[in-house]
Amino acid sequence: MSQQATALPPEAEAQHEPxxxxxxxxxxxxxxxxxxxxxxxxxxxxEFVSLLGPSGCGKTTLLRLIAGLLAPDQGAIEVGxxxxxxxxxxxxxxxxxxxxxxxxxxxxxxxxxxxxxxxKGVPKAEQAKKVADALGxxxxxxxxxxxxxxxxxxxxxxxxxxxxVVVEPSLLLLDEPFSALDRKLRETMQIELRHILRxxxxxSIFVTHDQDEALVMSDRIAVMNEGxxxxxxxxxxxxxxxxxxxxxxxxxxxSRIGGVVTGGRxxxxxxxxxxxxxxxxxxxxxxxxxxxxxxxEAIAAxxxxxGEYNTVRGTxxxxxxxxxxxxxxxxxxxxDDRLHVELNRLPxxxxxxxxxxxxxxVDDSRVFPAPAGDDR
Amino acid sequence: xxxxxxxxxxxxxxxxxxFLFLPILIVLTVSFSSSAVFAFPPPxxxxxxxxxxxxxxxxxxxxxxxxxxxxxxxxISLVLGTLCAIAITRGMIPGAKVVAxxxxxxxxxxxxxxxxxxxxxxxxxxxxxxxxxxxxxxxxITMPFIMRTVLxxxxxxxxxMVDAARMLGRSYPAALWTVLxxxxxxxxxxxxxFAFIASFDNYPVSIFLVDVRTxxxxxxxxxxxxxxxxxxxxxISALLILGTIAALIVCDRxxxxxxMASI
Amino acid sequence: xxxxxxxxxxxxTAKPARWSFDAKALIAAPGLIFMGLAFAVPVLMLIGxxxxxxxxxxxxxxxKVLGDPYYIGIIGNSLQLACITTAVCLAVGYPAAWALxxxxxxxxxxxxxxxxLPLTVSIVxxxxxxxxxxxxxxxxxxxxxxxxxIERPMRLVFTEFSLYFGMVxxxxxxxxxxxxxxxxxxxxxxxxxxxxxxxxxxHTFLRVTLPLxxxxxxxxxxxxxxxxxxxxxxxxxxxxxxxxxxSQVMAKAYLNIRDFQLGAxxxxxxxxxxxxLILASSYLVRTPGGERR
Ligand SMILES: Nc1ncnc2c1ncn2[C@@H]1O[C@H](COP(=O)(O)OP(=O)(O)O)[C@@H](O)[C@H]1O
Ligand SMILES: [Mg+2]
Numbered sequence: 063m064s065q066q067a068t069a070l071p072p073e074a075e076a077q078h079e080p081x082x083x084x085x086x087x088x089x090x091x092x093x094x095x096x097x098x099x100x101x102x103x104x105x106x107x108x109e110f111v112s113l114l115g116p117s118g119c120g121k122t123t124l125l126r127l128i129a130g131l132l133a134p135d136q137g138a139i140e141v142g143x144x145x146x147x148x149x150x151x152x153x154x155x156x157x158x159x160x161x162x163x164x165x166x167x168x169x170x171x172x173x174x175x176x177x178x179x180x181x182k183g184v185p186k187a188e189q190a191k192k193v194a195d196a197l198g199x200x201x202x203x204x205x206x207x208x209x210x211x212x213x214x215x216x217x218x219x220x221x222x223x224x225x226x227v228v229v230e231p232s233l234l235l236l237d238e239p240f241s242a243l244d245r246k247l248r249e250t251m252q253i254e255l256r257h258i259l260r261x262x263x264x265x266s267i268f269v270t271h272d273q274d275e276a277l278v279m280s281d282r283i284a285v286m287n288e289g290x291x292x293x294x295x296x297x298x299x300x301x302x303x304x305x306x307x308x309x310x311x312x313x314x315x316x317s318r319i320g321g322v323v324t325g326g327r328x329x330x331x332x333x334x335x336x337x338x339x340x341x342x343x344x345x346x347x348x349x350x351x352x353x354x355x356x357x358x359e360a361i362a363a364x365x366x367x368x369g370e371y372n373t374v375r376g377t378x379x380x381x382x383x384x385x386x387x388x389x390x391x392x393x394x395x396x397x398d399d400r401l402h403v404e405l406n407r408l409p410x411x412x413x414x415x416x417x418x419x420x421x422x423x424v425d426d427s428r429v430f431p432a433p434a435g436d437d438r
Numbered sequence: 439x440x441x442x443x444x445x446x447x448x449x450x451x452x453x454x455x456x457f458l459f460l461p462i463l464i465v466l467t468v469s470f471s472s473s474a475v476f477a478f479p480p481p482x483x484x485x486x487x488x489x490x491x492x493x494x495x496x497x498x499x500x501x502x503x504x505x506x507x508x509x510x511x512x513x514i515s516l517v518l519g520t521l522c523a524i525a526i527t528r529g530m531i532p533g534a535k536v537v538a539x540x541x542x543x544x545x546x547x548x549x550x551x552x553x554x555x556x557x558x559x560x561x562x563x564x565x566x567x568x569x570x571x572x573x574x575x576x577x578x579i580t581m582p583f584i585m586r587t588v589l590x591x592x593x594x595x596x597x598x599m600v601d602a603a604r605m606l607g608r609s610y611p612a613a614l615w616t617v618l619x620x621x622x623x624x625x626x627x628x629x630x631x632f633a634f635i636a637s638f639d640n641y642p643v644s645i646f647l648v649d650v651r652t653x654x655x656x657x658x659x660x661x662x663x664x665x666x667x668x669x670x671x672x673x674i675s676a677l678l679i680l681g682t683i684a685a686l687i688v689c690d691r692x693x694x695x696x697x698m699a700s701i
Numbered sequence: 702x703x704x705x706x707x708x709x710x711x712x713x714t715a716k717p718a719r720w721s722f723d724a725k726a727l728i729a730a731p732g733l734i735f736m737g738l739a740f741a742v743p744v745l746m747l748i749g750x751x752x753x754x755x756x757x758x759x760x761x762x763x764x765k766v767l768g769d770p771y772y773i774g775i776i777g778n779s780l781q782l783a784c785i786t787t788a789v790c791l792a793v794g795y796p797a798a799w800a801l802x803x804x805x806x807x808x809x810x811x812x813x814x815x816x817x818l819p820l821t822v823s824i825v826x827x828x829x830x831x832x833x834x835x836x837x838x839x840x841x842x843x844x845x846x847x848x849x850x851i852e853r854p855m856r857l858v859f860t861e862f863s864l865y866f867g868m869v870x871x872x873x874x875x876x877x878x879x880x881x882x883x884x885x886x887x888x889x890x891x892x893x894x895x896x897x898x899x900x901x902x903x904h905t906f907l908r909v910t911l912p913l914x915x916x917x918x919x920x921x922x923x924x925x926x927x928x929x930x931x932x933x934x935x936x937x938x939x940x941x942x943x944x945x946x947x948s949q950v951m952a953k954a955y956l957n958i959r960d961f962q963l964g965a966x967x968x969x970x971x972x973x974x975x976x977x978l979i980l981a982s983s984y985l986v987r988t989p990g991g992e993r994r
Contacts, residue, residue, distance in 0.1 A: 131601050151604045152613075158605040164598035168620040177616075178606030229606060443902060447800035451812065454797040454873065458819040461830025461870060464840060468833060476833045479843070518732035525729030541732065544740055548931030548975055550951050551747070551968040557955060558750060558965075559743035578740045581732075610725060639823045641934050642948075646955060659825045660934065663832070672833075675826040682821045 082107040082265055083128070083233055088137030090123055097123050099289045100137070105282075107142075108263045110256070112276040114313070115286030121269040122161075124286075125235050128267065130154050141232055152181075157231030157264075159239045163222040165210040171221055172197070172206040178229040196224040199258060216247045223255065227262060234259065234266045240275065252279055273313045277301065285309045302357075307430035310355040315389075317361070317401045319354045320432060323347065331429060337374040337392075337401065342427035351432035356422055358389065358404035366421035373421045376401060378414050390418075462679060469672035476669075487673040497674055500658035507569075507654060508637035511576035512584075512630050518577075519584035520626075524614070527592040538589060545582035549642030552578070557646040568652040575643050580633035587632070591625025624693035631689050635682070748972075751965035762966030772950070776970065779947040783930035786868040790876040790925050791918065793869070798880035798917070802887070813881075820874045828938045831867045832858065835939070859940050867939045872929055876921040883917030916986055923982035927975050947971050 083105040090098040097120045105111045113121045126132040128139055130151035138147045146154050166174050172193050179189045197203045200220035205213065210221060219239060226234060239255070240248040256279050259266050270276050276283045277297045285293045285300060285308070293300055293309040304310035311318065321335035323346045333340045333352060342354055365373045376392035390412065392401035403420050412418060472482035491497070522541055526534045544552060556575045565571050595618065603613035619626075641656040648657050655678075662671050754761050766772045801812055819827070834840050835857040842854035857863045891913070895905040911918075933948040942949070947967055954964030 129601075129605060131604070150609070151601075152607050152609050154605075155607075156605060158602065160598045160602060162596065162598060164596060164602040166599060166602075166617055166621075177603070181603075181607035181612075225602075225606070444800070444803065447796040447803070450793060450796040451800035454793060454877070455812070455815045457870060458816065458873060460840070461827045461834060462819060462822055463830075464833050465826060465830040476836055476839065518735055521728040522732035525726055528725075530726035531729050537729075537733065540741070541736055546927070546975065546979055547744070548927075548948075548968075548971050550931060550933055550948050551972055552744070554951060554955055554964055554968050555743035555747040558961070559746055562746065574739050578736065581736060581740075635821055639825070641825060642931075645952065656823060656825045656934075659823075659829070660938070663825070663829050663938065667829070667832075671829060675823070675829060678826060679822055683818070686818070686821060 082109070082142055083267070084138075084140040085124070085128065086138045086140075088124075088127060088134045088139065090120075090127060090132065091135050097289050098127070098134075101289065101291060102137075103284060103291060103294070105265060105267065107265055108260075110259060110266045110268060110279060110281045112268045112270055112280040112283045113286055114270055114273060114276040114283050116312070117271055119286045120289040121271075121286055122237055125158075125237050125267065125269055128233070129156050129158055129235055155229070155232050157226035157229065157234045159219075159222045159226050159234070159236040161237045161239070161241060163218045163239075165218055165221060165225070167209070167211050169210070170206070171202065171208050171210055171213070174210055174221055175225045175228050178225065182229060192228050196228040199227070199262075200224045215243050216251060219243065219251060223258065227258075227264060231264070234264045236266060236268045238269050238271065240270075240272075248275070255279070277313070283313075285312060287312075304355070304428060307353055307355060307433065310428055310430070315358050315402055315404075317354075317356045317358060317403075319356075319401060321352060321354060323350045323352055330424065333429070337376055340372045340374070340427065341424045342372075342429045343425060344429040346429065346431075352429050353432050355428040355430065356401075356426060358402040360426040361401070361403040361420050361422045363403070363405060363409060363418065363420055365419055366423075370423055370425075371421040372424055372427065373419060374401070375417060375419050378412060378416050378418055380414060381412060392418075392420075465672050465675045466679065468669050469676040471669055471672075474668055476667075487669040488677075490670050491673055491677075494670055494674070496653070497655075497658055497662070497670070500653050500655040501674070503652060504638050504655035507572050507576050508580075508634045510573055511580045511637050512633040514573075514577045515580040515584045515633055516588075516626060516630055519581055519629075520588050523585060523588040523592055524618070527589065527595075528597065538585065542582040542585045544578050549640070550646075553643040553646035556643065560647070568647065568649045571647050572644060572652070572654065575647055576637045576640065579640055579643055580637050583633040583636055584629045587625045587629030588622065591622040595622055627689050627693045631685060634685075744972075747965055748969055751962065751969045754962050759962075762962035763970075765963060766966050766970065772967075775945050775947055775950055778944060779930050779971075780974075782864070782868065782932070782936065782944075782946060783926045785865055786872060786929040787876075787922055787926045789865065789869050790873050791922060794873055794876035794880055794921065795914075795918075798877045798884055801877070801881050802884035803889070816874055816877055816881075820878075824871055824934050827871055828867060828935050831863070831870060831935075832938055835863045835866075859943055861940070861944065864936060864940045864944060867935050868929055868932065871935050872925050872932075875924045875928065879920035879924060880914065880917040883914050883920070887913055919982050919985050923978055927978050930974060930978075931971060 081104050083103070085101065085103040087100045087102055088098055089096065089100050101120075101124065103111075103124075113124060115121055123132065127134050130146065130149060134147065138145060140146060141154070141156070166177065169177065175193045175196050176189050179192060184192070193206070194203070197206055200223055202217065202220050202224065205217065205221075210218060213221065222239070240251055243251060252275060268276075268279060277300075280297055282294060282296055283300045284291045287308050293305040295303075295305075300309060300313055304313065307318075310316050319335045319337060319340065321333040321340065324332050324334050324339070325348055326332055326344075326346065329343055329345070330341050331344050331346050331352075333342065333354060335354065340354055344352075346352055365371075378390050379393040380391040382389040382391070386406070388405050390403040390405065392403070401420070467480060468476055469487055470483050470485070471480035472484040472486070473480060519541065522537070525531050526538050526541075531537060552575070556571065556578075559565075560571045599617045599621070600610075600613045603617045604610060608616060639656060640654070641660065644654045644657055648654060653661070659671060659674070751762050752758060752760065766776075797816075801809065801816065804812060836842070837854045837856065839857070841857060842851075845851045846854060887910075891909055892905055895909045896902075900908065931948055932946070933952065936944060936946055937949065947970070951964050951967045951971070954960045954967065
């Protein structure tokens with residue numbers, strides 16, 4: 063998956079002049095609960111940004127604020143330089159694809175798509191043409207006169223997209239649009255939707271709690287946690303250089319080893335862990351409690367040159383076979399410390415209980431302050 | 439034994455249906471009788487009582503008044519009740535459960551008690567106009583029927599559709615009108631039908647509110663039954679029954695009878 | 702038309718969202734204000750009126766009603782009327798609803814419609830039909846004589862027989878429909894299971910069928926009791942003054958003798974009976990064994 067993300071044209075980010083959508087210091091409370099806490103987000107024109115976070119972290123709320131279906135308690139929302147904070151939802155010209163599509167069951171497929179055009183007073187002849195174009199875009203020409211209730215999930219999904227883009231919105235918001243689809247269909251739809259939106263050049267905000275989906279589809283990902291954005295960056299940045307332990311753990315698999323800093327020099331710190339001494343890039347005071355994170359695929363079996371690599375020995379706790387690869391789990395007495403190692407080819411001798419040496423590059427280690435309450 | 443049990447139950451059901459239809463069939467039979475007395479079996483067949491309806495001015499006036507009151511009160515309840523039900527369903531107002539129970543509670547009160555309450559209040563507030571007093575009272579009578587069916591329909595309605603309509607350029611009221619209304623139409627039809635029947639057929643509330651010149655149909659009918667029962671009353675009753683059946687069939691075509699009754 | 706009154710707890714459909722004010726909430730205002738002024742205020746005023754006479758606060762109305770054996774007897778009449786009507790409706794309605802719920806296919810639709818249709822016919826019309834049936838030359842006497850049960854037609858109008866015959870006729874569907882809606886949900890395999898465990902039909906009925914259909918019994922019973930205790934048109938036409946009920950007294954108090962405090966006190970007593978009944982039934986359906994939903 064990281065290959066796909068890094069395969070994006072390197073200038074992808076540069077194309078998007080930032081600030082087309084500007085969410086500034088937006089706060090939203092429901093009663094006593096602060097759901098969004100002074101959140102800011104800037105998205106460039108034609109950019110595709112995912113909001114990624116666990117359910118309940120405020121993704122839908124942020125989307126509804128941008129759409130105008132909710133009003134913020136504080137902060138401002140601008141699109142294309144126009145302040146929309148006080149503009150009614152129906153005057154914002156923002157398209158939304160809802161989680162369960164919210165198609166109108168009393169209208170046919172074509173009438174669903176024409177709904178927004180009618181609301182905007184587009185002449186009849188032009189309506190028909192645009193509806194036909196939109197149907198072509200999502201490859202649903204044959205279904206124009208069907209009842210929407212007779213469509214499959216994937217087809218409904220396409221109609222929902224067609225209905226939202228046919229009015230040429232200045233911004234498209236998608237709230238977990240694939241969550242109701244099975245996995246196979248979801249994967250085809252992800253690619254297809256990405257192509258459609260890139261061709262149309264629509265700026266899109268895409269909500270998901272599925273990290274793979276975010277990595278595959280996005281120009282940039284905003285990792286959200288409890289009403290804040292933890293990390294905003296390209297998929298490869300977010301995956302390879304997460305800014306926080308939260309991001310590291312939420313996006314992709316990771317090993318997590320707790321320890322105490324014992325010293326450091328040249329931008330490296332030495333950390334005492336249950337697996338022995340580990341070195342990692344970073345600046346921490348001696349005695350700080352930290353957590354070291356490593357991606358499983360960065361770890362290899364066997365020893366490495368001492369200068370560049372961390373080498374540790376541990377007892378294999380579990381072997382999980384995936385076919386093309388095998389995942390090894392190492393555990394220590396502290397249950398929370400875990401070392402996941404992903405191997406393409408499994409040495410014959412490895413089985414639970416066996417001692418084994420593994421290595422990874424010092425540069426591939428990420429160090430984060432230990433979360434509060436994590437006292438070791 | 440089980441066979442016997444189910445046979446017994448079926449027999450009872452058959453008996454019940456005959457029993458329920460007896461008075462209705464009797465009224466229909468009598469309305470076609472050639473005789474002015476209600477003897478059974480009737481001595482002959484005629485349409486004279488239907489013909490005599492043309493001269494039954496006070497009866498026709500009552501039909502017209504009841505139709506107006508029932509139609510207007512149902513329409514008002516539909517609008518006020520639906521708006522309220524939306525606010526309740528969407529949790530826009532505090533104590534939604536209490537509010538829903540309150541709006542539906544006139545159905546739980548004995549009709550006469552309601553009627554007396556309206557009578558007293560109209561006197562105390564100096565409301566003298568019989569027509570408007572009747573109309574207000576009938577809005578209260580019809581409201582529970584609308585609340586029940588509309589709340590039930592709304593609980594199945596996906597409000598994201600309203601949001602979708604707004605994002606496609608319709609204001610909130612326009613979104614409700616173009617998306618919510620067509621989708622909960624079955625609820626409107628069945629709720630409206632029951633509300634209409636409840637108002638059209640209401641006796642215990644109206645009896646306290648009518649005056650000599652402004653009488654609703656049930657009042658006028660009962661008067662006639664008590665004072666001078668003749669087959670003219672049966673003829674108008676027969677027409678009412680046929681009208682009801684026609685309305686039920688139309689509504690059944692629109693939304694399905696089972697669906698109406700189960701709400 | 703009222704199928705199951707305790708379904709009025711419709712508010713369970715409402716989302717228990719925590720509340721924050723939203724201008725859209727104003728759409729509820731017209732309906733709420735209307736019902737407040739046109740419904741809540743008059744009912745509260747009526748309750749207030751029952752405690753007031755010409756000289757101010759007084760309990761004279763209640764003293765008159767509750768201290769006079771005549772009025773106590775009338776309250777008793779109303780309760781007796783409601784109890785017998787409910788009992789007969791239950792005895793007849795239960796097997797009928799059972800048969801209706803067990804039948805499948807198009808016949809169920811037809812039979813259901815036949816039970817439902819009489820509900821939509823005006824009570825005045827039905828009661829009028831009943832009075833014709835009860836005449837000396839009416840169909841009941843015609844049948845009784847021709848079937849050889851009696852020699853000569855007998856007087857039925859203004860007898861308690863005609864009263865209960867009419868009450869059951871008018872209110873029976875209100876018992877059948879709630880029973881039916883519960884029985885339709887019942888899984889017939891439960892009964893087979895009970896039978897396969899060696900339970901006899903009586904045992905199966907008492908230990909399985911009856912407890913499972915109890916919510917329908919309670920709903921139908923509450924409904925029929927509460928409308929028949931307040932019935933006015935049917936008893937009025939079928940027995941008239943020979944069997945005075947609370948409803949007759951209330952109507953007379955306002956329409957004839959103009960003793961408003963008497964009428965208001967009677968009305969409040971009836972209100973209390975209805976409220977107690979509804980509370981009791983909602984308590985019953987909540988206790989284990991009578992669970993709904
Ligand atoms: N209308 C509302 N009233 C009260 N709380 C709400 C409302 N909408 C959302 N919340 C709360 O706000 C938080 C974030 O919700 P949401 O934005 O839907 O999360 P997500 O889409 O990320 O799953 C949740 O804890 C939710 O309970
Ligand atoms: Mg969400």
